[in-house]
Amino acid sequence: MRNQPPGDPSGRVSLADLNEAAEMVRELKKPGAMARFVNWSRKHSLWPMPFGTACCAIEFMGMVGSSLDLSRFGAEFVRFSPRQCDLMIVAGTITGKMAPVLKTIYEQMAEPKWVIAMGACACTGGMFNTYSVLQGCDRIIPVDYYVPGCAPRPEAVLYAILELQKRIGNETRVLTSKERLREPWIRGIKGRGRSPKDRLLHGGDQ
Numbered sequence: 001m002r003n004q005p006p007g008d009p010s011g012r013v014s015l016a017d018l019n020e021a022a023e024m025v026r027e028l029k030k031p032g033a034m035a036r037f038v039n040w041s042r043k044h045s046l047w048p049m050p051f052g053t054a055c056c057a058i059e060f061m062g063m064v065g066s067s068l069d070l071s072r073f074g075a076e077f078v079r080f081s082p083r084q085c086d087l088m089i090v091a092g093t094i095t096g097k098m099a100p101v102l103k104t105i106y107e108q109m110a111e112p113k114w115v116i117a118m119g120a121c122a123c124t125g126g127m128f129n130t131y132s133v134l135q136g137c138d139r140i141i142p143v144d145y146y147v148p149g150c151a152p153r154p155e156a157v158l159y160a161i162l163e164l165q166k167r168i169g170n171e172t173r174v175l176t177s178k179e180r181l182r183e184p185w186i187r188g189i190k191g192r193g194r195s196p197k198d199r200l201l202h203g204g205d206q
């Protein structure tokens, strides 16, 4: 029997989900209820923007394919249209030439938006400890979830998406990317040792 991915094994929106939505609609007049309802809707309608540059992108395709079927979790609208997407999945090595493109596409995405770094290359540069490769995409954009591995299994990325959905569902307010840049854990990443190339990408030592 095929391994079941994490999450709802039936692969459908469960009755509990629908009851939860109905309950939220009934309580819309209560303070904070609208934000909860909006977040519930967001969590079930993520639009991934795959930024695939290398082998990890093939594993990403495995997650979207019929075997694991990302659409069961409401996140199947994979589009290469940043203005409609809210979840960037960085899958592959980011070279110095691709880094400005990655940053531009991230900035073109509408708020609120989230980022998953998929694989060792996207998380840290992986085995390519060289001047021409960005040593982690968090040097230029804020990352919410890191999926380790070379390449990570599609189930691992699916798990990150499910964790992100949980987090979105529990948020009482959605932080903009500028606000998230002020979060302590992001500040810590930004303070990491910078190479001249990183300084160039950031436009100076900020």
Ligand code: SF4
Binding pocket: 054, 055, 056, 057, 091, 092, 093, 118, 119, 120, 121, 122, 126, 149, 150, 151, 152
């Ligand atoms: S982490 Fe491994 S599989 Fe993924 S892009 Fe890098 S080298 Fe390829």
